[in-house]
Amino acid sequence: MLLKKLRIVGHSMEPTLRNRDLVLVSGIQYLFKKPKLNDIVVFEEENKILIKRIIKATEKGFFVAGDNKKDSLDSRKLGIIPKNKIIGKIIYAF
Amino acid sequence: MILKLLSKILREEKAFAHCDIPCGIYDPHNAQMAAHTIIRMTQFLSEIKREDETKAEHDITRITRVKEKHSNLLEEELDTLQNDYFKEEHFKDYPNLAELFKKTLKASTKARQNIDMQAAEEALAGAQDIAEIFFKTKNVEPVRVKSVYPTGGEIVTHK
Numbered sequence: 001m002l003l004k005k006l007r008i009v010g011h012s013m014e015p016t017l018r019n020r021d022l023v024l025v026s027g028i029q030y031l032f033k034k035p036k037l038n039d040i041v042v043f044e045e046e047n048k049i050l051i052k053r054i055i056k057a058t059e060k061g062f063f064v065a066g067d068n069k070k071d072s073l074d075s076r077k078l079g080i081i082p083k084n085k086i087i088g089k090i091i092y093a094f
Numbered sequence: 095m096i097l098k099l100l101s102k103i104l105r106e107e108k109a110f111a112h113c114d115i116p117c118g119i120y121d122p123h124n125a126q127m128a129a130h131t132i133i134r135m136t137q138f139l140s141e142i143k144r145e146d147e148t149k150a151e152h153d154i155t156r157i158t159r160v161k162e163k164h165s166n167l168l169e170e171e172l173d174t175l176q177n178d179y180f181k182e183e184h185f186k187d188y189p190n191l192a193e194l195f196k197k198t199l200k201a202s203t204k205a206r207q208n209i210d211m212q213a214a215e216e217a218l219a220g221a222q223d224i225a226e227i228f229f230k231t232k233n234v235e236p237v238r239v240k241s242v243y244p245t246g247g248e249i250v251t252h253k
Contacts, residue, residue, distance in 0.1 A: 003100065003104060004104065004107060005100070005101060005104035005105065005106050005107070006106070006107055006108065006109035007106055007107070007108050007109070008109055008111050009109065009110050009111065009173060009177045010111035010177075011111060012111040013111040014111075017111060019111075019170060019173060020169065020170075020173065022101065022106070023109070024097065024100060024101070024104075025109075042109050048108075048110050049107065049108065049109045049110065050109065050110050050111075051109040051110065051111050052111075066111060068111075072111075092097055094097075094101055
């Protein structure tokens with residue numbers, strides 16, 4: 001995937017990304033290097049595209065969480081996200 | 095410039111920033127209330143008197159701010175219903191539902207960007223039709239009751 005235009009649905013990435021914000025996601029970044037701490041990434045989970053921030057890298061993948069600490073699913077429920085599930089990285093917010 | 099071009103040519107998809115609860119409590123009432131407020135503000139803007147220009151500008155600013163806020167609120171409520179409540183099977187059972195959301199959101203945007211009573215009324219009509227479907231999916235009978243708002247019209251609720 002080279003580029004995707006995504007509309008944010010939900011509040012778990014606030015205040016960084018708000019509901020209905022539009023972002024550009026690139027898959028190119030991770031062709032040649034690994035996702036890293038603090039990257040905002042998109043990944044697939046149960047046929048949906050989810051968006052979270054990488055909080056920690058582990059041997060098996062990445063621990064992710066939303067920026068809205070009061071109201072966000074994170075890897076304690078989603079599980080560690082393996083690299084092959086990560087679609088891309090946010091490169092621009094419109 | 096390139097990014098603006100990309101934003102126009104790329105197809106839009108959704109990325110879910112899911113919240114932790116979810117509470118399971120959904121109600122189309124707030125969307126209808128927001129739509130009635132947009133109509134009311136549009137009425138006020140159409141009735142502004144210009145004898146005192148300073149007062150007129152002051153009032154226009156305040157009324158427009160409320161119209162913007164309630165248009166955004168309507169869209170947020172519709173987003174919640176569309177993406178959190180309604181499931182794939184609902185969109186299959188009611189094939190006009192996706193188009194109804196699209197039409198209602200478009201009307202809300204138009205009502206926000208202009209002083210457009212027709213767009214405001216279309217936004218309310220869409221919110222009401224969505225409310226009817228919502229209650230049908232809950233296996234309760236939707237009814238239209240007279241609203242007690244100064245905008246008149248109706249609110250969709252259930253028996």
